[in-house]
Amino acid sequence: xxxxxxxxxxxxxxxxxxxxxxxxxxxxxxxxxDWPALPEAHVLxxxxxxxxxxxxxxxxxxRSGREWSTPFPTNPIASPTVSRIDGRNGKxxxxxxxxxxIMPYGLTVDHEDNVWLTDVGRHQVxxxxxxxxxxxxxxxxxxxxxxxxxxxxxxxxxxxPDGSLYVSDGSRNTRVxxxxxxxRYDFEWGGKGAAPGEFNLPHGLALDDRxxxxxxxxxxxxxxxxDLKGRFLAEWKGRHIGRPYGVAVGTNGHVFVADGAxxxxxxxxxxxxxxxxxxxxxxxxIGASSSRDARPKxxxxxxxxKDGTIFIADTGGKRVAKYRPRNAAxx
Numbered sequence: 001x002x003x004x005x006x007x008x009x010x011x012x013x014x015x016x017x018x019x020x021x022x023x024x025x026x027x028x029x030x031x032x033x034d035w036p037a038l039p040e041a042h043v044l045x046x047x048x049x050x051x052x053x054x055x056x057x058x059x060x061x062x063r064s065g066r067e068w069s070t071p072f073p074t075n076p077i078a079s080p081t082v083s084r085i086d087g088r089n090g091k092x093x094x095x096x097x098x099x100x101x102i103m104p105y106g107l108t109v110d111h112e113d114n115v116w117l118t119d120v121g122r123h124q125v126x127x128x129x130x131x132x133x134x135x136x137x138x139x140x141x142x143x144x145x146x147x148x149x150x151x152x153x154x155x156x157x158x159x160x161p162d163g164s165l166y167v168s169d170g171s172r173n174t175r176v177x178x179x180x181x182x183x184r185y186d187f188e189w190g191g192k193g194a195a196p197g198e199f200n201l202p203h204g205l206a207l208d209d210r211x212x213x214x215x216x217x218x219x220x221x222x223x224x225x226x227d228l229k230g231r232f233l234a235e236w237k238g239r240h241i242g243r244p245y246g247v248a249v250g251t252n253g254h255v256f257v258a259d260g261a262x263x264x265x266x267x268x269x270x271x272x273x274x275x276x277x278x279x280x281x282x283x284x285x286i287g288a289s290s291s292r293d294a295r296p297k298x299x300x301x302x303x304x305x306k307d308g309t310i311f312i313a314d315t316g317g318k319r320v321a322k323y324r325p326r327n328a329a330x331x
Contacts, residue, residue, distance in 0.1 A: 028275070028284035029310060031294040032322040036090030044083065047313040047320050049107025049117070049156075049246075052305045053130060056087040059115055060313060060320045061097075061107035068315075072103050072121040074142075082107075082115065082132065087305055090322070096132030106156035106168075106204070107301065107313075116157040116165070123151050125167055136183050138167070146173045148185035156246070158205035158213065160228075166213055168202040176202055176215060176230065189230035194220050196232045204246035204301065209253060210278065216244035221263055223247065223255075223280070236280035239263075242270075246301035250308070253278045256286075258299035258312060271299045273312050273323065286310055286323050296321060 036058075038044070046068060049061035064079040080095035081104050097104075102121025109115055114135065115128045124139035144152035155170030163181030175190035176199075190199050204216035212233060213226045222237035223244055242259035249255055254275055261271040272295065273286030287294045297316025304310055310323040 028326060029273075029286045029323040030326050031287060031291065032324055033293060034090070035322045036085045036092070036320065038083075038085070038090070038092050042083070042092055042095065043079065044320065045318050046315045047300070047318065048105050048315055049301045050303045050311050050313040050320055051107050051109035051115070052087060052303045052311065053109045053113040055113075056305055056307070057093060057130075058085045058087045058303070058305075058311055058320065058322075059083070059107055059109055059130075060085065061104045061117055062313075062320075063104050066103070068103070074102070076100055076102060077104075082117070082128075084130070085320075087309065087311075087322075094131065106154075108157045108159060108205075109303075110159035110163075111161050112163075114159075116159060118154045118156060118167075118170075120153040120155070120171070123153065125151065125154050125157060138179065138183050144172065146175075151177075155201075155203050156205045156216075158207045160207065166205055166207075168205050168215065170202055174199040174202060176205070176213070176226075178230070187230065189226070196224070196235060197226075197230075199224075204244065204258070206247040206249050206255070208249045208255070208278070214247050214249070214255060216247050216257070218243060218245060218260070223257070234280070236276070240282040241274060241276070241280075242272075245299060246313070248302050248304045250304035251306050252308075254283065254304075255280070256302045256304050256310060258296075258302040260298055260300070262298075269295055269297075271296045271314075271316070273299060273302050273310055275310075287312060287321065294321075294323075 044062040045065045046063040060083045081097035084094040101119045106118040113130045117126045127136035139151045151169045152172035156168045159165045174192045177188040178186040200219035203218040206214045215224045225233040245260040246258035257274040272288035275284040296314035300315040301313040308325045
């Protein structure tokens with residue numbers, strides 16, 4: 001597709017209602033029923049972060065029965081808040097994180113299968129091994145700030161192959177901060193606003209194989225793309241993207257977005273996942289069908305497995321949902 005044609009397609013989709021843009025592209029994925037198959041006593045509650053490791057195991061960060069409320073509680077959640085689930089059959093493989101987190105938020109699995117978590121209640125970022133061993137902590141517990149060693153409601157993490165990382169610091173500081181693999185401050189960019197390079201709640205982060213940092217600028221209802229030094233490259237915005245909460249990049253280079261769908265005028269029940277090509281053009285809507293089981297109530301995060309399977313952390317529905325490409329073999 002030429003640049004002119006791609007631009008015209010984006011403008012056309014931006015003018016369509018959310019439901020109209022999604023209905024024509026919603027046949028590519030189907031929800032997998034009765035997934036996951038968790039023990040009855042294992043309560044997920046509000047699921048906020050999801051990621052997939054190299055073995056196809058799905059990690060879910062969840063509030064284990066705690067509801068979002070401000071001011072935040074001061075006591076950690078007593079039950080496990082991280083669940084590792086078999087991506088194929090949905091069985092629980094492990095759980096950890098009890099008595100550690102105040103208000104779970106973002107989850108990222110890096111290239112070495114380490115699990116990065118953000119806790120907006122503690123104003124901290126954590127690196128864990130896949131079995132729950134704490135490896136690194138950034139920020140000071142319960143102490144918000146805007147300097148090189150503090151965060152204020154950090155939301156997500158994206159990790160480069162060398163172990164260095166970006167943090168979206170998020171609800172108050174409206175910046176993206178780069179750290180070395182050892183956790184030393186490197187640089188930052190952002191600031192409150194709607195101009196290129198400014199943010200109004202940078203929420204989800206992802207890196208693609210083109211060396212682009214993709215930021216969900218949630219309240220501005222757009223994705224912003226930067227190079228690895230934080231230089232602005234492009235903005236993707238429109239009704240076909242909606243209100244981006246979370247973002248992931250598949251092995252095919254496609255960009256997957258968790259659309260929270262709380263734009264003015266958006267119809268109720270229109271939260272979904274969105275699949276875009278590397279230029280930001282709509283390829284598919286995920287979970288936007290009329291099936292109640294398929295639709296997320298509030299898609300907060302999204303993850304793409306190597307086999308093309310998509311997982312959505314549905315905060316509103318208090319679940320994690322699995323979507324399979326329709327041409328894929330079961331399960």
